[in-house]
Amino acid sequence: MGLALRNGFISIEIVAALTGRHFTKRLQVPEGTMIKQAIKFSEIKEFYPVINWSTLKIGIHGKIVHPETILHQNDRIEIYRPLIVDPKEKRKLKIKSK
Structure with a gap:
């Protein structure tokens, strides 16, 4: 079940999986909130x-x-970790190893 909204607020979610730990949090923030503020x-x-x-x-x-970026109702903010290996480079290495 979703959170009951207060007037002038929106419901959002923030997720991340960094350093082997997973973070998920649902928040109610004022309308007009930017991503950096929600973080x-x-x-x-x-x-x-x-x-x-x-x-x-x-x-x-x-x-x-x-x-x-200004958030909207039910936005899901995703925080991405940097790639360890570029996917194109990984394919090249895989082909060379055959």
Whole structure:
């Protein structure tokens, strides 16, 4: 069941799987809240204290977005960890090893 909404607020979710730990949090935030503000409200940076946040990409429902993006009802903010190996490079290495 969803959270009961207060007037002027929207319901969002923030998810991340960084350093082997999974973070999920549902929040109600004021309408007009930006992603970077919602991340601060979520306290995710305390959950992952050693992460270099400037290197991470952020998305909403699988699409990369800017931290100043305004959130809408039921948006799911996804925080992506950097790739360990570029997928194209991985395929090249796999072919060479055969």
